Amino acid sequence: MDELNFEGYTCPVPIRPTDTVMLGHGSGGSLSRDLRDQLFLPELGKAAPRLLDDSAVLTIEGQRFALTTDSHVVSPLFFPGGDIGRLAICGTVNDLAMVGALPAALTCGFVIEEGLSFDLLQRVVASIKNAAQEAGVYIAAGDTKVVQKGGADQLFINTSGMGRIPEGVNISGVNAKAGDVIIVSGTIGDHGIAVLSAREDLGFETKLESDVAPLNHLVQAMIGAGDVHVLRDPTRGGLATSLVEISEQSNVTIEVNEQALPVKPAVKAACEMLGFDPLYIANEGKLVAFVKESDAAKILGMMKKTKYGEDAVLIGKVIGSGKPQVRLKTAIGGTRLVDMLPGEMLPRIC
Amino acid sequence: MKYLDEYRDPAKVKSLLREIEAAVTKNWVIMEICGGQTHAFLHHGLDAMLPPQIELVHGPGCPVCVTPLEQIDRAIAIASQPGVIFTSYGDMLRVPGSMKDLFAVRAQGGDIRVVYSPLEAVQIAEANPEKQVVFFAIGFETTAPANAMAVLQAKHKNIKNFSVLVSHVRVPPAMEAILASTSNRVQAFLAAGHVCAVMGFHEYPPIAEKYRVPIVVTGFEPVDLLNGLLAAVRQLESGRASAENQYQRAVRLEGNGSAQRALRSVFVPMDRKWRGIGVIPQSGWGLSPDFQGFDAEKRFDVENIFTQESTLCIAGEILQGLKKPFQCAAFGKACKPGAPLGAPMVSSEGACAAYYKYHRDVIYG
Numbered sequence: 001m002d003e004l005n006f007e008g009y010t011c012p013v014p015i016r017p018t019d020t021v022m023l024g025h026g027s028g029g030s031l032s033r034d035l036r037d038q039l040f041l042p043e044l045g046k047a048a049p050r051l052l053d054d055s056a057v058l059t060i061e062g063q064r065f066a067l068t069t070d071s072h073v074v075s076p077l078f079f080p081g082g083d084i085g086r087l088a089i090c091g092t093v094n095d096l097a098m099v100g101a102l103p104a105a106l107t108c109g110f111v112i113e114e115g116l117s118f119d120l121l122q123r124v125v126a127s128i129k130n131a132a133q134e135a136g137v138y139i140a141a142g143d144t145k146v147v148q149k150g151g152a153d154q155l156f157i158n159t160s161g162m163g164r165i166p167e168g169v170n171i172s173g174v175n176a177k178a179g180d181v182i183i184v185s186g187t188i189g190d191h192g193i194a195v196l197s198a199r200e201d202l203g204f205e206t207k208l209e210s211d212v213a214p215l216n217h218l219v220q221a222m223i224g225a226g227d228v229h230v231l232r233d234p235t236r237g238g239l240a241t242s243l244v245e246i247s248e249q250s251n252v253t254i255e256v257n258e259q260a261l262p263v264k265p266a267v268k269a270a271c272e273m274l275g276f277d278p279l280y281i282a283n284e285g286k287l288v289a290f291v292k293e294s295d296a297a298k299i300l301g302m303m304k305k306t307k308y309g310e311d312a313v314l315i316g317k318v319i320g321s322g323k324p325q326v327r328l329k330t331a332i333g334g335t336r337l338v339d340m341l342p343g344e345m346l347p348r349i350c
Numbered sequence: 351m352k353y354l355d356e357y358r359d360p361a362k363v364k365s366l367l368r369e370i371e372a373a374v375t376k377n378w379v380i381m382e383i384c385g386g387q388t389h390a391f392l393h394h395g396l397d398a399m400l401p402p403q404i405e406l407v408h409g410p411g412c413p414v415c416v417t418p419l420e421q422i423d424r425a426i427a428i429a430s431q432p433g434v435i436f437t438s439y440g441d442m443l444r445v446p447g448s449m450k451d452l453f454a455v456r457a458q459g460g461d462i463r464v465v466y467s468p469l470e471a472v473q474i475a476e477a478n479p480e481k482q483v484v485f486f487a488i489g490f491e492t493t494a495p496a497n498a499m500a501v502l503q504a505k506h507k508n509i510k511n512f513s514v515l516v517s518h519v520r521v522p523p524a525m526e527a528i529l530a531s532t533s534n535r536v537q538a539f540l541a542a543g544h545v546c547a548v549m550g551f552h553e554y555p556p557i558a559e560k561y562r563v564p565i566v567v568t569g570f571e572p573v574d575l576l577n578g579l580l581a582a583v584r585q586l587e588s589g590r591a592s593a594e595n596q597y598q599r600a601v602r603l604e605g606n607g608s609a610q611r612a613l614r615s616v617f618v619p620m621d622r623k624w625r626g627i628g629v630i631p632q633s634g635w636g637l638s639p640d641f642q643g644f645d646a647e648k649r650f651d652v653e654n655i656f657t658q659e660s661t662l663c664i665a666g667e668i669l670q671g672l673k674k675p676f677q678c679a680a681f682g683k684a685c686k687p688g689a690p691l692g693a694p695m696v697s698s699e700g701a702c703a704a705y706y707k708y709h710r711d712v713i714y715g
Contacts (some may be wrong), residue, residue, distance in 0.1 A: 020457045030688050114423040240439040268351055274466075280528020332572045 008260050026113075028236025029341030030280075054098040054232060057165065066101035068092060069160040077124065077154055080196040081209025086125035088157040090214045090284060091235070093135045097216040098231040098287065100171040101163030105140035106132065109158040110244060112146045115195065116154055124155065135214035137161070166210070166223075175229040176250035180318040182298035183289045185218065186311035187210065188239050189267040189281035197270065208266045208301060213285030220307045225302035226295025233287050237341050240279035240326070242288055244340045247324040254326045256316035256338070280341050290330045357571030358394075366576035367399060371585045374403045380582055381528070381671050383521060384542035385412030385699025386570050392708040393422055396574050404579065407535065407671025408704075410524050410624065411542050413489040414441050414697035415669060418623040420516045422447040424652040425486050428515060429460045431650065435478060437471040438486040439465045439493075445696050448657045468500035468514075475504065475512035484635045485644045487514040492544045494518045495609035495634055498616035501637075501644050513646040516637055519622055521545050522553045523633035528670050529561040538582040540568040540575070543597040548613075550605025554593035562591045569597040616641050625693055626665035638644055663692035675705040682706060 024031040039048045045055075055068035072088040089106065095105040108128065112121070132139060144182065194210040215233065222228050230250070234242040239261075247254050263271075263278045271278050285308055291299050303309030319327075326338040356362075368377060381390055388408040391397045397406055408418050416465050426447045429436035437451070443452040443462065456462040461481075465471050468485050475483035488495040497514065504512040528534055541554060546567045554565045564585035568578030568617040577596045585591060595601055613635070622634025637645050647653045663680060675681050675694070685691035694700035 020454065021452050022457045024453065034688070265351055268354075272351075272354065328395075330393075330395045331358055332360050332394050332396065332399075334397075334399050336392060336395040339707045 009239045015311050023267060026236075028241055032237075033340070051172075051174060054095040054220055055101060055163075057172075063111060064165040066096045066099045066163045066165055067160070068095040068162075069158065070095060071156060071158040073153070073156050074195065075153060076195075076337035077120065079195045079210055080207075081194055082128050082212035083124060084155060084157055086131040086212050087284060088134060089128055089131035089137070091216045092159040092161040092210050092231045093131075093137060093192055093216055093245065094284075096161050096163040097214075097219040098171070098229070098233055099165065100169035100219065100231070101165045102220070103135060103137045103161055103163040103216050106137050106159050106161040107141040107143075108139050109143040110145070111152050111156040111158075112144065113152040113154050114146055114149050115254070121248040124157075135216055140240050147224070155331065169223060171223075171228055172245050173230055173232065173249035176246055176252045176254075176318050177229060178252060178318050178321045179293050180229055180252075180290040180313055181293050182216055182243075182256065182316040182318070183291060183296065183300055183303065183312055184239065184256065184315050185215070185287045185289070185309045186285075187262045187264045187267070188234070188283055188286060189263060189271065190286075191284040192238070192281035193267045193270045195282075196274075206266045206270065208270075210241070211283055211285035213308050215285065215287050218287070218303065218306045221300050221302050221309075222289065222291075223305050226299040227291055227292035228299065229292065230290035231287055234283050236282050238280040238282060239286075239288060240277070240338045243326045243338060243342050245291065246288075247326050250318075251316045251321060251324050253320040253323050254316060255319045255329060256326065257329045259329075259331045260313055260315045262311055276293045279338065288315075293317075354571065357569070357573040359573065362573050363396075363399075363503060365575060366573065366580060367401075369497060370404070370576065370580050370583055371401045373580065373587055374401050375587060377403045377405065378537050378583065378586050379405045379407055379671070380538045380540065380579065381407045381409045381536040382540040382568070382575075382578075383409040383525065384413040384540075384544070384570075385415065385697065385701070385704075386544070387411075387540060387542065387568065388701050390570050390572070390575060390697050391705050392489075392704040395708070396575060397573050400579070404583070407674075408668070408701035409539075409671060410528075410627065410669040411490065411521065411545075412669075412694065412697050412699040412701070413519070414445055415665065415700050416519060416624040416627065417442070417445065417488050417517045417693070417695040418625045420623075420655055420657040421488075421515070422451075423657050424647060424655050426450065426452060426455055427652045427655060428484055428646060428650045429455045429462055430458075431482075433481055434650075435461045435474055435481050435483045436486070437461060437463050437465045437468075437474060439466075439488070441697050441699075442488060444488055444690070446690060446691055461566045468497045469503065472500050472504050472507075472509060472512055475509050476507070479511060481511060481711045482649070483512050484650075485512070485514050486517075488517045490519055490521055490542070490545050491549045491613070492542075494617060495606075497702075498612040501616045501641055502612065504563045504644065505641070513644050513649050514637070515646040516617075516635070518617060518635035519624065520619065520633050520635065521549075522557060523630050524624065524627075525557060525565075526561075526706055527627070527633070528593075529557070529563060531670065532682070533670075533672055533701060536563070538564040538586055539566070540578045540582065541565050541576070541593075542555065543567055543569040543600055546595075546597065546601040546605065548606050548609045550603050551595060551601065552603055552605075556589050559595045564591050567593070567595040567597045567601050569600065575603055624669075626669050628666075640658060665692040665694050665702075668694050675702040676709075678702070 471485035615636035
């Protein structure tokens with residue numbers, strides 16, 4: 001073979017940032033953050049990005065209220081363990097709960113593609129009713145828009161919600177402190193893999209169900225048991241993205257123990273097969289909490305007594321401040337960084 | 351989980367590390383061929399646990415990374431045409447062409463679908479007879495047999511609206527190209543276990559002998575990787591250079607006969623350009639004369655798209671193990687996973703992406 005000259009061989013010209021919105025901008029990872037920080041916040045925002053939590057906190061005549069909104073698009077509309085209706089209620093209830101609020105009322109906006117069957121819509125509404133009852137919230141206002149065939153994918157639902165934050169409760173992503181203990185309320189990745197498995201084209205079957213659930217009762221039990229500094233529900237982008245966000249908001253170094261992470265065998269197997277990492281898979285009924293070290297055992301004990309916290313475990317600690325970073329102690333004893341998802345999560349080639 | 355947990359056992363890892371420490375007396379540069387192995391070393395934090403005498407360099411075995419720029423541009427040209435459904439494995443979508451990537455084509459209305467198997471692409475073609483369905487057939491000997499099966503199935507079913515854009519590459523010629531280079535630093539290889547599961551490793555003894563380099567067929571879990579390293583170190587320390595199989599649960603000398611038959615019935619070896627490296631003789635697979643009708647390059651007249659690589663990223667040197675990702679001025683600054691300058695930052699198997707994801711602290715403190 002001729003001698004190959006490797007000098008000067010290089011990679012391509014840089015790809016320019018896109019001039020259009022891409023699916024990855026909705027993945028909950030760093031593209032989503034760029035969109036928020038570079039386009040929305042400069043025009044519409046008041047708070048600095050690092051102050052943003054799952055809900056806004058407003059003070060009206062001395063009383064603090066949480067306000068949040070969330071649009072829900074999921075395919076298929078019904079998936080193992082849940083549906084778009086339950087998702088729409090739980091998503092907003094949980095965003096309110098993550099700042100310690102007592103969810104009071106929700107609004108519900110429907111964008112419906114013409115041709116949707118009444119039967120299906122009826123089932124979604126029944127599911128909304130059940131989820132709202134379970135969470136103890138009521139639907140205070142609603143809206144319906146119908147778009148022509150192809151103008152939407154069957155059904156989109158927006159829910160907004162408000163709740164009151166009790167006196168003395170101060171929960172925010174900026175409150176993590178060195179020494180805090182990190183608790184996750186149960187197994188990670190269930191929702192994302194359950195929805196993925198429900199898509200016909202994937203060709204794998206599992207008995208796995210989505211974890212979609214309202215977490216407000218769990219949160220109140222935790223607040224009653226001890227000092228909770230930070231709460232977040234790791235939805236899109238998974239636990240990894242939540243931890244990175246909190247490390248940046250609070251400017252702290254987080255260390256997570258890989259062996260402690262609760263992952264169901266079915267989720268683990270699906271991830272191994274598809275080349276995904278459970279740390280990045282969406283959850284809809286889980287929370288991660290940063291709590292005062294001396295209160296951790298009491299809070300964990302209380303969580304384990306609740307329906308949606310019975311598999312709660314300690315997964316790590318805040319090991320220092322001044323350097324925003326998430327480190328993972330791997331199961332074999334190594335250490336590596338944990339980063340946000342850059343854009344869409346893609347299955348690998350081989 | 352069986353077949354995973356026992357190969358991620360912390361106690362076994364610890365004892366293998368001790369064995370490697372005991373065996374190593376000199377500095378050695380060892381290349382893991384496959385991007386999956388690079389990813390596994392960093393994902394488990396294993397690279398930082400090795401004795402300092404062992405320097406790992408990361409090989410060109412990342413299919414996304416080595417697919418040439420002009421092939422991406424051809425894919426984009428085809429996918430942009432009306433009436434086309436372009437199908438691909440997921441991580442090709444983010445690879446930058448010279449102007450944009452396939453994600454951008456999709457955002458502009460192109461019908462681009464991620465498939466998990468090339469046979470899905472054939473099904474899509476069957477279900478959409480009025481459309482042209484193209485599958486982006488990239489990868490090493492690992493993906494080539496399944497892609498060959500898709501072509502065979504399309505031929506068998508007489509599906510006329512299916513074609514493949516082929517960019518298959520072979521591992522052994524790339525190893526030889528690295529070894530023959532005057533700038534080569536590699537003293538031993540961990541050969542890619544999955545490639546060998548298909549092709550066997552009968553091609554390796556002549557290379558080991560000719561270049562006096564140990565080649566150890568290695569798997570992808572921590573215990574596999576350490577077994578591979580231990581075998582390589584023992585050979586290096588004792589002055590031996592042979593081809594050795596440390597991945598016996600998956601690899602036989604002769605490989606997988608039926609996969610090879612499928613491969614050879616559809617593809618023939620040919621010269622291929624590797625992104626960042628250049629043309630390596632006989633280093634790829636192309637459609638054989640009998641299957642030219644399935645060639646998307648001809649069907650869509652994109653054969654004449656040629657793109658010059660520019661000089662902004664050092665992927666070529668990274669893919670040959672000459673430089674580490676953090677030795678690139680653009681690393682982590684102009685070049686990040688969300689806005690990659692080069693393919694090694696794109697794929698989950700790319701060395702730059704793996705360093706960015708797991709080891710930025712080493713670089714920035």
